[in-house]
Amino acid sequence: AAGVIQSPRHLIKEKRETATLKCYPIPRHDTVYWYQQGPGQDPQFLISFYEKMQSDKGSIPDRFSAQQFSDYHSELNMSSLELGDSALYFCASSLGWQRSTSYEQYFGPGTRLTVT
Amino acid sequence: EDQVTQSPEALRLQEGESSSLNCSYTVSGLRGLFWYRQDPGKGPEFLFTLYSAGEEKEKERLKATLTKKESFLHITAPKPEDSATYLCAVQARGGSNYKLTFGKGTLLTVNP
Numbered sequence: 001a002a003g004v005i006q007s008p009r010h011l012i013k014e015k016r017e018t019a020t021l022k023c024y025p026i027p028r029h030d031t032v033y034w035y036q037q038g039p040g041q042d043p044q045f046l047i048s049f050y051e052k053m054q055s056d057k058g059s060i061p062d063r064f065s066a067q068q069f070s071d072y073h074s075e076l077n078m079s080s081l082e083l084g085d086s087a088l089y090f091c092a093s094s095l096g097w098q099r100s101t102s103y104e105q106y107f108g109p110g111t112r113l114t115v116t
Numbered sequence: 117e118d119q120v121t122q123s124p125e126a127l128r129l130q131e132g133e134s135s136s137l138n139c140s141y142t143v144s145g146l147r148g149l150f151w152y153r154q155d156p157g158k159g160p161e162f163l164f165t166l167y168s169a170g171e172e173k174e175k176e177r178l179k180a181t182l183t184k185k186e187s188f189l190h191i192t193a194p195k196p197e198d199s200a201t202y203l204c205a206v207q208a209r210g211g212s213n214y215k216l217t218f219g220k221g222t223l224l225t226v227n228p
Contacts, residue, residue, distance in 0.1 A: 107159035
């Protein structure tokens with residue numbers, strides 16, 4: 001079965017640079033979530049989109065922005081990178097509430113961002 | 117604020133030695149409780165969703181149960197390949213909010 005695709009898998013940036021992470025949800029899934037997982041930490045919710053509209057916002061820095069496109073893929077844009085942004089970034093997808101009652105989120109393999 | 121506490125933080129078992137992992141939660145209204153398995157450097161792998169107290173679900177050597185305050189993940193006769201971090205997460209009821217709030221996980225090591 002098709003899974004969530006994330007690219008790139010690894011990314012190395014310097015401080016103050018910009019990074020763009022991409023997420024391709026499971027086919028037919030219309031909801032995308034972004035999570036950040038620091039070393040030894042649990043995943044922390046950043047932001048979510050349903051049908052191309054932002055549906056919820058968590059602890060996402062103002063330096064970060066995201067959007068969902070007409071084909072349901074999503075991009076997380078990170079600017080003015082800081083050392084503390086080094087983490088694993090996961091995208092998850094699910095069927096939206098109007099099409100499902102199970103609310104299950106399926107995670108991608110993640111993008112490992114290293115800021116030097 | 118939704119809170120999830122998992123215990124123990126780490127658990128070492130011998131192959132075949134059954135045990136349980138605990139997930140205690142506080143949420144304004146529970147929409148669902150989720151169990152995931154995570155291997156190092158990989159994305160969480162979905163295991164179960166539980167929706168109401170008394171519900172149970174099974175998959176191979178794993179069985180998840182739910183009460184109004186906690187969930188248990190029972191591992192029967194574990195094998196070394198069951199070694200991973202097991203994450204518990206809650207999803208609160210209400211509005212368009214479907215985010216997951218995770219616990220810090222239980223690192224399970226099964227020795228042969």
